Amino acid sequence: MKRALIITYYWPPAGGPGVQRWLKFVKYFNEFGIEPIVYIPENPNYPLVDKNLISEVPEIIEIIKHPIKEPYKFATLLSKKKTKQMSSGIISKDEISRMEKLMLYVRGNFFIPDARIGWVKPSVQFLSEYISKNPVDALITTGPPHSLHLIGAALKKNLGIKWIADFRDPWTTIHYHKSLRLNKSSEKKHKELEADVLNSADIVVVTSPTTKKEFEAITKSPISVITNGFDTFKKPQVSLDKKFSISHIGSLLSERNPDILWKILNEICEEYPSFKEDLQLKFAGAVSEEVKNSLLRYNLLESSEFLGYVSHTEAIKLQHLSQVLLLVEINSPETRAIIPGKLFEYLVANRPILSLGPEGSDIKNIVDETETGKFFNYGEAEQIKNQILEYYGQFQNGNLIVSPKNLEKFSRKELTKQMASLILN
Numbered sequence: 001m002k003r004a005l006i007i008t009y010y011w012p013p014a015g016g017p018g019v020q021r022w023l024k025f026v027k028y029f030n031e032f033g034i035e036p037i038v039y040i041p042e043n044p045n046y047p048l049v050d051k052n053l054i055s056e057v058p059e060i061i062e063i064i065k066h067p068i069k070e071p072y073k074f075a076t077l078l079s080k081k082k083t084k085q086m087s088s089g090i091i092s093k094d095e096i097s098r099m100e101k102l103m104l105y106v107r108g109n110f111f112i113p114d115a116r117i118g119w120v121k122p123s124v125q126f127l128s129e130y131i132s133k134n135p136v137d138a139l140i141t142t143g144p145p146h147s148l149h150l151i152g153a154a155l156k157k158n159l160g161i162k163w164i165a166d167f168r169d170p171w172t173t174i175h176y177h178k179s180l181r182l183n184k185s186s187e188k189k190h191k192e193l194e195a196d197v198l199n200s201a202d203i204v205v206v207t208s209p210t211t212k213k214e215f216e217a218i219t220k221s222p223i224s225v226i227t228n229g230f231d232t233f234k235k236p237q238v239s240l241d242k243k244f245s246i247s248h249i250g251s252l253l254s255e256r257n258p259d260i261l262w263k264i265l266n267e268i269c270e271e272y273p274s275f276k277e278d279l280q281l282k283f284a285g286a287v288s289e290e291v292k293n294s295l296l297r298y299n300l301l302e303s304s305e306f307l308g309y310v311s312h313t314e315a316i317k318l319q320h321l322s323q324v325l326l327l328v329e330i331n332s333p334e335t336r337a338i339i340p341g342k343l344f345e346y347l348v349a350n351r352p353i354l355s356l357g358p359e360g361s362d363i364k365n366i367v368d369e370t371e372t373g374k375f376f377n378y379g380e381a382e383q384i385k386n387q388i389l390e391y392y393g394q395f396q397n398g399n400l401i402v403s404p405k406n407l408e409k410f411s412r413k414e415l416t417k418q419m420a421s422l423i424l425n
Helices: 017-032 051-056 071-075 080-087 098-110 117-133 147-159 184-200 209-216 259-271 273-278 289-297 312-321 342-347 362-370 381-396 412-424
Strands: 002-007 034-041 062-066 138-143 162-167 203-206 223-225 244-249 279-284 304-308 324-328 353-357 373-377
Touching (some): 002 017, 002 412, 017 034, 017 051, 034 412, 051 312, 098 184, 138 147, 147 162, 147 184, 162 412, 203 209, 209 362, 244 312, 259 273, 259 279, 259 289, 259 381, 273 279, 279 312, 289 304, 312 342, 342 353, 342 362, 353 362, 362 373, 373 381
Parallel strands (some): 002 034, 002 138, 034 062, 138 162, 162 203, 203 223, 244 279, 244 324, 324 353, 353 373
């Protein structure tokens, strides 16, 4: 049994997709010869909380903690809503005040690579002492926040321990990086830190083929693609919605507003009165005013239901009772590498997926390979409309079903086996 120290910021009771990946790896590590030790902040400021996830933490694992100073706690005194979005890595296109612009400037140029940089130095000292008394065979850092990789780099340099740097999202190529109002010096510093981390790590792990390709231009370190995935769970006993429900789970903020989709749905409503009567749009998660205004403009607001943030358990139920599952990614080259974690839960909900994203998106390959739905670029309006009508026709006939294929490779247990092999070899 090899001991692996996992350094992560997000951990239950944190909610949202950031916590799921390593919670599930830790859940299955023991089956593959890995004893996990999890290092987390003692007093984090999580933007989302889901206390139901606490029950999923294995009782046998060791969890160690150290205090963190959270600058966002002070920033919330000025702008609670915007600060919460920023701490989630969400930068909206909504008009922002001078104070909020200043906050973005400070966030981007004074906290490099992110606002958790202050946790690096005390963590290196704390973990160096811990490891001297409790040796480990490997350490793993997972980001964002990417400052955690700096902890790994320092421990690698000082102690010579095998280090795996896990990137759940890209660093300098992530879509909101340009919104941080970086000056030239800060931009250069980000790129230097990114290169240092990539070149210092023994193994780099990414969640998409596009990110691997981007990193290969920066480093010679070995890079493995281990995607996010779905966990085994008891299928919720729910009946399908009686209406033609199209459900989106997760944040749908301004820059992710699929205006072309709302326009198409409006056209279908005008052409087919029965469609308008049957249509039900469901939104679980934060929805921007810009999205709501678009729905109003296209006469879809009365067909919409806003559920707010729901627990992971409720999200699973919603996926299984919906007629169609909607997956939307920002129409930008920077998001081609983003594969939302909810996609993998969508795969096993046994409901057809309607997905929109940029050309060249890694999402398309997974949807096509598993035969779980259809992926479209934003410019394919006619094809999107025809697909919705096809789904609606099947709904009317009672045969709106999918027959997924090649799903096992995306199971959490199989993905944990891949991650464990990187630690063991």
